[in-house]
Amino acid sequence: MQDLETLIYEINDFSKSNFGFKVEKSSLKTYSSYNWELFCKKNGFNLASEGIYIPNILRAYVKENTDYFVLNIFHELFGHGLFCEHSLFGKKLCTLDFKEAEQYLYKKSNSGISEYFIEDYEGIAMLFEEKISIFTNTIELFNKKLKHFPNYNSIFEKFKNFEKEYSLKEIFVKFEFL
Ligand SMILES: [Zn+2]
Numbered sequence: 001m002q003d004l005e006t007l008i009y010e011i012n013d014f015s016k017s018n019f020g021f022k023v024e025k026s027s028l029k030t031y032s033s034y035n036w037e038l039f040c041k042k043n044g045f046n047l048a049s050e051g052i053y054i055p056n057i058l059r060a061y062v063k064e065n066t067d068y069f070v071l072n073i074f075h076e077l078f079g080h081g082l083f084c085e086h087s088l089f090g091k092k093l094c095t096l097d098f099k100e101a102e103q104y105l106y107k108k109s110n111s112g113i114s115e116y117f118i119e120d121y122e123g124i125a126m127l128f129e130e131k132i133s134i135f136t137n138t139i140e141l142f143n144k145k146l147k148h149f150p151n152y153n154s155i156f157e158k159f160k161n162f163e164k165e166y167s168l169k170e171i172f173v174k175f176e177f178l
Helices: 004-019 033-043 069-086 088-094 098-105 117-135 139-148 150-165 168-174
Strands: 027-031 051-054 059-063
Touching (some): 027 069, 059 069, 088 098, 117 150, 117 168
């Protein structure tokens, strides 16, 4: 695989031409497993996680040297990044500090797809992750990741079904991507 910077650049081109928008403000920080542990402990994040996106600073953090490293970048930087930068709901999240954003995500959703906002937030990130994995020929890895995380898989299926019945465009309209 080409270097990460080139890959990110190409995905952003793909994003702009396919979705109509791209990552403009979000940045990425990757950590070795040792530093990931320190980072998680310091901030009270789940040690078992491999990535996180922090809306109010528009920053994606991803643990290095994992099986799903590139997918985790697609998910955190592009999945959550595109959502937070370009949807009305995501922009609202960015105005909250991390604790408030977490609380907000556990409110009931009125999307008609999910029960809670957190599922909308994750489902949309996974849709972007899936599209990017097709573009980068990592769809098999993506499918493997879904099998590894059944909870995510059930959220993803709800969004996938909605997309099949309506369209990705409809999802963008629903979440007010501008
Ligand atoms: Zn996520």
